[in-house]
Amino acid sequence: MLLNLIRRAEFVPLSKVFYFRFNEGEVDFVLKEGVKVRQLIQVTYASGEDEIERRETKALVKASELLKYRELLIITWDYEDELKVNRKIVRCLPLWKWLLTNDSLCLKVRESVPFFPKNMVKI
Numbered sequence: 001m002l003l004n005l006i007r008r009a010e011f012v013p014l015s016k017v018f019y020f021r022f023n024e025g026e027v028d029f030v031l032k033e034g035v036k037v038r039q040l041i042q043v044t045y046a047s048g049e050d051e052i053e054r055r056e057t058k059a060l061v062k063a064s065e066l067l068k069y070r071e072l073l074i075i076t077w078d079y080e081d082e083l084k085v086n087r088k089i090v091r092c093l094p095l096w097k098w099l100l101t102n103d104s105l106c107l108k109v110r111e112s113v114p115f116f117p118k119n120m121v122k123i
Contacts, residue, residue, distance in 0.1 A: 022066060025059025030067070037069045043095075047079045052092060057085050064088055 015038065018030040029041040040063055042056045052074060060072045072090045075098050083090040 020063055020067075022063065024062045027060060027063040030063075037067050040064055040067070040069055040072050042072075042074045044074060045077050047077050049079070049081060049083070052076065052079060053083065053085075057083065057090055060090060061085050061088055 015031065015033045018032060020027040020030045020040075027040050028043045029039075030037060031039040031041070040060060042060050044052060044056050046052045046055060056074050060074065064070060064072055070088050072088060074090060074092045075095050076092050078094050079092050080094055080097065081092045083092065
């Protein structure tokens with residue numbers, strides 16, 4: 001998964017992959033292009049809406065507030081849906097489908113982030 005993200009990021013100029021940890025949780029992958037967040041991604045083996053909402057969305061939504069980014073992605077084993085949480089859209093996509101897309105970094109840049117906190121680690 002990580003290797004696939006890094007390979008795809010290499011084709012986009014100035015793109016980097018980060019892990020983001022903060023007091024209320026963590027986000028598995030933050031894809032950054034220049035100073036703009038391109039995508040926030042959580043990865044889970046969970047396959048039900050209840051389990052995903054309970055375990056994955058809280059940290060993703062909080063990180064989106066900190067990084068000023070609204071569209072979010074959770075890569076799951078086999079669950080597909082679009083959840084609305086706190087006026088944000090959380091797209092759940094099965095891993096196999098994400099791997100088959102031409103551009104796994106498919107969410108558009110909506111907001112720019114002028115800086116990244118110290119707790120964002122480059123992978």
